[in-house]
Amino acid sequence: MVSWVSPKFSKNRVNRAGKAIGAGEASAEDIEVMENWRASHAYVLNTFQATLRKRSKGSTAAVGTRLKRRATIENKVRRFPDMQLARMHDIAGCRIIFDTIEELLEFRGGLHQARFNHKRRGADNEERWNYLVNPKPDGYRGVHEVYEYDVRSEGGKTWNGLNVEIQFRTYAQHAWSTAVEVAGLLTLNKPKFGQGSEELIGQFRLASELIARHFEGSKSCLPDFSLSEVKDKFRECENSTRILELFKRVNSKVVDIDFRKNNVLVFPYVRVEDENTSDLEVYSFDNVFRAIERYNALEEKMSDRADVVLVRADSFDNMRVTFRNYFADTTDFVAMIQEALA
Numbered sequence: 001m002v003s004w005v006s007p008k009f010s011k012n013r014v015n016r017a018g019k020a021i022g023a024g025e026a027s028a029e030d031i032e033v034m035e036n037w038r039a040s041h042a043y044v045l046n047t048f049q050a051t052l053r054k055r056s057k058g059s060t061a062a063v064g065t066r067l068k069r070r071a072t073i074e075n076k077v078r079r080f081p082d083m084q085l086a087r088m089h090d091i092a093g094c095r096i097i098f099d100t101i102e103e104l105l106e107f108r109g110g111l112h113q114a115r116f117n118h119k120r121r122g123a124d125n126e127e128r129w130n131y132l133v134n135p136k137p138d139g140y141r142g143v144h145e146v147y148e149y150d151v152r153s154e155g156g157k158t159w160n161g162l163n164v165e166i167q168f169r170t171y172a173q174h175a176w177s178t179a180v181e182v183a184g185l186l187t188l189n190k191p192k193f194g195q196g197s198e199e200l201i202g203q204f205r206l207a208s209e210l211i212a213r214h215f216e217g218s219k220s221c222l223p224d225f226s227l228s229e230v231k232d233k234f235r236e237c238e239n240s241t242r243i244l245e246l247f248k249r250v251n252s253k254v255v256d257i258d259f260r261k262n263n264v265l266v267f268p269y270v271r272v273e274d275e276n277t278s279d280l281e282v283y284s285f286d287n288v289f290r291a292i293e294r295y296n297a298l299e300e301k302m303s304d305r306a307d308v309v310l311v312r313a314d315s316f317d318n319m320r321v322t323f324r325n326y327f328a329d330t331t332d333f334v335a336m337i338q339e340a341l342a
Helices: 011-022 028-058 070-079 101-112 171-186 200-214 227-241 243-249 290-300 316-322 331-341
Strands: 062-067 092-098 120-122 145-148 163-170 251-253 264-267 278-279 283-285 306-312
Touching: 011 028, 011 070, 028 062, 028 070, 028 092, 028 101, 028 163, 028 290, 028 306, 062 316, 092 101, 092 120, 092 171, 092 306, 101 145, 101 163, 163 171, 171 200, 171 243, 171 331, 200 227, 200 331, 227 331, 243 331, 264 290, 283 290, 290 306
Parallel strands: 092 163, 251 278
Antiparallel strands: 062 092, 062 306, 120 145, 145 163, 264 283, 264 306
8 A cells, every 4th residue: 555755744843944944054853844844745746647647638738747856945945035835835846738828728727627625826816827928037938826735535634735836838838948957957057046147048038039939929028129139139149158059969868767657867967068968867666655765865865966856757758758857858949949040
C-alpha cells in the first residue's frame, strides 16, 4: 500500500521555519519542518496530475509535474521576507501545454466547471495570474491557477489546505520560458529572476514580443513598439549577447534509460565558455517514495554543482517536452525567432 508523506507540523510552525530560513538563522529542526512540508505536497500533486491527464486524454496537450527545489524555496523566502511558507502556492506545480491559446482557454474554462471541492484561489479575480491578458514586464506569458486541496474523505483530509499551482501555456510560450531558464543554466545571468545582463533580459522581452506577434497574433510586454523596432532591437542585442549562437552550440546528451514515471533529473552547472556539451543524468523509478529519497540525497550532495529536480511524466517524450530546460533544448525557440525575424 502506498504511504504518502503527510504534514507533521502546524502551519504556524511552518511559517516560523520559513522566516528563520529567510533570515539565515535556520536550525536543523527548521530545515526538517520545511522538508516535511515540501514532501507532503507530493500527494496533492499526484491528485491534480491525474485529473489533468484524464481531462486532456486524447488531445495533444502535454502534462508534467514537479516539486519545487529546496534551493528555490530558500531563495524565495530570502527574496520576499514577508512571505509565509505555509502560503507559498507553487511548491507543488503542474504544467499543461497546448497547441493554441484557444485550446488553452477552453480547457481552463472546463476545469473551472469541474465537480470537486478544491478551492480555486483568486476565483473572484479571474485575471490575477492571467499573463496572457497582462504579460509580465519580463515577457512571460501564460496563465496560472492555484488550487487549495479540499476533500471530505478520511484518507485525504490530512492534506486539506495544501496548494498546487497549475501553469497553462502554449508550446510557443513554453519555448520562450524554456530558453529563459536554459540561459540561466548556461550563463552567469539569471534572466528568469531579473538578474544579470540588462541587455540579455531586454533581449528576452523582445523575443517574447516577436513570438507573440508572429505565432499567436497577439502582443506581449512591448505593445507600443512597431514590429520593425522589435526586430531591429533584437538583432542589436544578439550582436552583443550571441545568445542564439550559444543555444545552437549547446547539446545535452542523455543515455538510453529504462523509463519510469517518477524521475530525478540532474543537470550539472556547465559554462559553455569552457565546454559545448553538458550531460544530463536521469534516475528513473516506479516508486515515488524511492524517487523522493534519491532526490533528497542528490539535492543535499549537489546543491552547489547542479540543478536537481523531481518530475513525473507518462513517457520519456512527454518529460522531454514539458521539461525542455533540463535537456538544454532550445531548438523550438531558436527556430521560432529565426522565422519571426525573417
